[in-house]
Amino acid sequence: xxxxIAEKKKITRSNLITFAMVIIAYVIVEIMINTGNVSSLFKGxxxxxxxxxxxxxxxxxxxxxxxELSLGHAGFMCIGAFASSTWSMIMKSTSMxxxxxxxxxxxxxxxxxxxxxxxxxxxxxxxxGDYLAIVTLAFGEIIKNLVNALYFGIDANGLHFSxxxxxxxxxxxxxxxxxxxxGITGTPKxxxxxxxxxxxxxxxxxVLNLINSRTGRAVMAIRDNRxxxxxxxxNATKFKLLAFTISAAIAGVGGVLYAHNLSSLQALPKNxxxxxxxxxxxFVVMGGIGNIRGSVVAAxxxxxxxxxxxxxxxxxxxxxxxxxxxxxxxTSAPSWIQYRxxxxxxxxxxxxxxxxxxx
Amino acid sequence: xxAMLKVDSLGISFGGLKAVDNFNVxxxxxxxxxxxxxxxAGKTTVFNLLTGVYQPTSxxxxxxxxxxxxxxxxxxxxxxxxxxxxxxxxxxxxxVLDNVKVGLHNRHEYSTLDGxxxxxxxxxxxxxxxxxxxxxxxxxxxxxxxxYKASNLPYGxxxxxxxxxALATDPKLLLLDEPAAGMNPNETEELMNxxxxxxxxxxxxxLLIEHDMKLVSGICxxxxxxxxxxxxxxxxxxxxxxxxxVVKAYLGD
Ligand SMILES: Nc1ncnc2c1ncn2[C@@H]1O[C@H](COP(=O)(O)OP(=O)(O)OP(=O)(O)O)[C@@H](O)[C@H]1O
Ligand SMILES: [Mg+2]
Numbered sequence: 272x273x274x275x276i277a278e279k280k281k282i283t284r285s286n287l288i289t290f291a292m293v294i295i296a297y298v299i300v301e302i303m304i305n306t307g308n309v310s311s312l313f314k315g316x317x318x319x320x321x322x323x324x325x326x327x328x329x330x331x332x333x334x335x336x337x338x339e340l341s342l343g344h345a346g347f348m349c350i351g352a353f354a355s356s357t358w359s360m361i362m363k364s365t366s367m368x369x370x371x372x373x374x375x376x377x378x379x380x381x382x383x384x385x386x387x388x389x390x391x392x393x394x395x396x397x398x399x400g401d402y403l404a405i406v407t408l409a410f411g412e413i414i415k416n417l418v419n420a421l422y423f424g425i426d427a428n429g430l431h432f433s434x435x436x437x438x439x440x441x442x443x444x445x446x447x448x449x450x451x452x453x454g455i456t457g458t459p460k461x462x463x464x465x466x467x468x469x470x471x472x473x474x475x476x477x478v479l480n481l482i483n484s485r486t487g488r489a490v491m492a493i494r495d496n497r498x499x500x501x502x503x504x505x506n507a508t509k510f511k512l513l514a515f516t517i518s519a520a521i522a523g524v525g526g527v528l529y530a531h532n533l534s535s536l537q538a539l540p541k542n543x544x545x546x547x548x549x550x551x552x553x554f555v556v557m558g559g560i561g562n563i564r565g566s567v568v569a570a571x572x573x574x575x576x577x578x579x580x581x582x583x584x585x586x587x588x589x590x591x592x593x594x595x596x597x598x599x600x601x602t603s604a605p606s607w608i609q610y611r612x613x614x615x616x617x618x619x620x621x622x623x624x625x626x627x628x629x630x
Numbered sequence: 631x632x633a634m635l636k637v638d639s640l641g642i643s644f645g646g647l648k649a650v651d652n653f654n655v656x657x658x659x660x661x662x663x664x665x666x667x668x669x670x671a672g673k674t675t676v677f678n679l680l681t682g683v684y685q686p687t688s689x690x691x692x693x694x695x696x697x698x699x700x701x702x703x704x705x706x707x708x709x710x711x712x713x714x715x716x717x718x719x720x721x722x723x724x725x726v727l728d729n730v731k732v733g734l735h736n737r738h739e740y741s742t743l744d745g746x747x748x749x750x751x752x753x754x755x756x757x758x759x760x761x762x763x764x765x766x767x768x769x770x771x772x773x774x775x776x777x778y779k780a781s782n783l784p785y786g787x788x789x790x791x792x793x794x795x796a797l798a799t800d801p802k803l804l805l806l807d808e809p810a811a812g813m814n815p816n817e818t819e820e821l822m823n824x825x826x827x828x829x830x831x832x833x834x835x836x837l838l839i840e841h842d843m844k845l846v847s848g849i850c851x852x853x854x855x856x857x858x859x860x861x862x863x864x865x866x867x868x869x870x871x872x873x874x875x876v877v878k879a880y881l882g883d
Contacts, residue, residue, distance in 0.1 A: 275727060275760050278777045477746055484745025484752065485735060485759075492721040492732040499719035502681060503799050504707030504736045513742070561723075 286479045289564040290472060296571075297468045316578060318532045321467025322348075322525045323574050325474050327554035327566035329521035332478055333403075334552070335561030336487065337514040338494030339396070340404035343411030344551050347519045349543035350387055351380035351526025353418055353449065356458045356536050360448045361425060363459055373461040373531065377470070380527035381520040387414075388519025389512065396511040399497065403515075411548055418538040423449035454537035455530070462532040470528065471567070474521050478563055481517070490514045546588075553591050556598055632694075634659045634835040635803055640679055640689030649675045651859045653689070657803070662829055663837045664850035664867065668880050672859040673839045674716055677805050680837075681713050682706040694802060708736055710802035714792040714809060716839075722781035726772060729780050729791055730763040733798025738762070766794045769831065770824065786817050790824065797832060804828070806838040810845050818842055822849050843881070847871055855880060 300317065303309050326344060333341045355376040362372050387410075395406045422433040426445020433439035437447055449455055481487045493500040493507045501507055530536050540546060554573060558565030577587050601607050633656040640653040650672040657663045665673050678684045680691060682703040690699040698709050712733075721729050738759045744752040767773040770790040775783060780791060789809055796804055809825070810818045822845055828834055840846050846853065846867065853870040855862040863876050870876055 272760070272764060274774075274776055275764065278725070278727075480746045480748060481742070484742070485731075485738075485740060485755075486742040486745055488724065488728055488732050489735055491724055492729075495721040495723050496719045498683070499715065499721065499795075500732070501683075501703040502707060502713055502715075502719075503733045503795065504704050505732070506704050 282483055285564075286483075289475060289479065289567070292564070293468060293472060293475070293567065297464075300464070312578065316574065317464040318462050318467050318528060320571055320574055321464070321471050322528045322532075323551070323554065323570040324471050324567045325467075325525040325528070326522055326551045327558065327570040328471075328474055328478055328563055329518045329525065330551050331555045331558070331561065331563055331566045332481075332514055332518040332521070334555050335559075335563075336482055336494065337490050337511055337518075339511060339515065340401055341407040341515075341518070342404050342545070342548050342552070343407030343409070343414075344518075344522050345543045345545070345547035346407070346411030346414040347384040347388060347522035348526035348529065348547075349411075349414050349418060349538055351384040351523025352530035352536060352543070353455070353526075353538070354383035354523075355380035355527040356455045356530040357423065357448055359459050359461070359531065360446075360455060360457065363457075369459070369461065373459075373466075376461070376531065377524060377527050380523040380530075382523075384523025384526065385516050385520035388516045392512045392515045396515060397508050408545070408548075411543070411545060415538045415540070415543045418449075418454075418543075419452045421449050422447065422451050452537065454535065456535045458530050458534060458536055460531060460534060462528045467528055470524055474524065475563065475567075477517075478521070482563070486510070486513065550591075553595055556595060632659070633657060633692075634661070634694060635680075635837070636692040637680070638690050638692075640676070640686050640691065642675065642679060642684055642687050648859050650679065650856075653856070653859075653861060655854055655861075655864070657835060657837060659835055660829065660833060661835055662825070662849055662851050663835075664846045664853040665837060665839045665856060666841070666846060666853060666880065667856035667862070671856040673856055674807055675859075676856070677713060677807055677839065680706075680805060681711055707799055707801075710800070711805065712796035712799045712801035712803075713805035714789070714796055714807055716807040716811065718785075718788050718792055720780040720788055720791060720795075722779070724780055725776065726767065726778050726780055726783065726791055727760070727763050727776040729795050730766055730798045731759050733795040734759050734762060737798075737800050763798065766798055767791075769827070770794050785812060786820075789813075789821070793824070793828065797828065797834075802835060804834050804836045806836065806840075808839050808841065810840060810842045815844075818845055821845070825849055843871070 304314070326348060330341060330344050333339050358379045359372060359376050391406060391410055395403050420434045422437050422440055424431045424440045424442045424445055424447040426443050428443055431440040431442055437450060440447065489505050490510045493505060493510055497507050554570040555566055557573065558569030601611065635655070635657040637653060637655045641651045642649055653676060665676065667673055675684065679686050682701050682705065685700060690697060692698070693709055693711060696709055698706055701709065721732060724732070738755050740751050740755045764773055764776065767776060770793065772787060772791060772794065775787065780788065783791060793806070810821055813821060825836065826849060829836055850867045852865060853867050854864045855870060855876050857879050862879055863870050863873050871881070
């Protein structure tokens, strides 16, 4: 029992370190802002840092913990962004307090994205194999294109949808909220660094505790060996679906932050397209698959670095590709693994590896 | 004495191949029963039928008083059949302790929300699970390895961990698929003691597949010999092993 308790303490400590890192980084940045040591460029990066960290953690839940590949996480972000932004636009003119309105916007973003995650997951996660990657890839692109074609307005008669143009909404006065490719203009700017950090901490709390619970163990067991997991009475589809839905909800929250950080929201390949999904995957792979703290670190480093090396921005995707290949070699090629283990040994790392996600 | 497992004319075909055909067996409570036969005879397929991995094309399976024919893996595990695999299937990235705790999943429950919010219920049940899992590991002398990653255990210990995980589901019937495969004579000897211990300590009914005749004749009360998917012989271990037909078809000279 002593060993078990010691192990639990180790995991708790590791989780606390993750929270502490985020909080300390936040405090340092706040101090720097208040002493006027932060460029406006960097200030503009603060909310995106939170968004990408949240998305990386979300995707790691699918890729690292559940062992499925999703190539459409930007799609869930897109859904969270547009659903919550629509809500905020509708309620903007009412007397609802801003804080409450934004809180509900977050819930709406999360729930809508979760709903779509669940819907996609039901048929796909029954299958054994990498079907999720293909379906989510298609889903991400479809959602982006659909939103680009979507017109949505509200008037005294209720809600109006169209996939043609604003004329087809048949509006009787009222306001048009989503204007096709022009998207939504005028979303209230409710996101800020503090809220971003709070949401990141909540997401970390949920994901880390989930991983170190009965449910998380079941999800990881199914990842490691589906047949054995079913033989001890686990319903593989149910747990994969649960992890995927939670992940989609979290990605939706990232979308809410995104939408409420800019006054104009459009579904572009740049923000909600395939490249964005891959970028989030890069964060996850670089931070270590299954390593939650690593995801946050990688998201921050890989978002800040390119800005610091502005001159290299044209080569950004190229550099990512090279680094990704190196990472894969480093983590998968036997000779590299041997080499890495030798180095670890020489640092006196304990050979006894802790099998559990402990970050 | 009522049978713990009663299988009646069980069969399955893959395409045209009748992998198992008209298979019958009755295993009594607390019995140690052996299933033997040449490679490809259909032994593992019988296990897959009993545990719901495959659905039988004919026949029925009764466990205790429950007709479990046609149920899926999850339901059958809950009814009380647990197994190990011919090629070890552990949760390789999880710790030894967590492998057993996954086995306890359906016997010690709290909700996902309890887990996320670390409620008192979460703490209490986790503690129970830790204690239960450790006591199971102790039976197999694995408690010292509880924090090891399962894939880092030596081969023999991995086999034992698989049995411990199966027992964690609190089964009525334990199926072991070639538990001695890849073991040297000393390890096999030790394994025989472990299997006997499991039977006595947990009052367990065990059905095992094995090619090692020393183990089979050492611990099995009764045997069924399977050949080309059909029962070739059934009866007391020594009678079956000396049957001329069995010697000819399987044991050789
Ligand atoms: N899913 C499947 N699809 C098609 N054929 C199968 C399937 N599973 C088993 N078989 C076939 O059924 C027959 C019995 O296989 P099984 O694995 O049960 O043999 P076994 O008695 O366990 O052999 P061994 O001693 O080698 O483990 C084999 O011919 C095998 O190829
Ligand atoms: Mg077999």
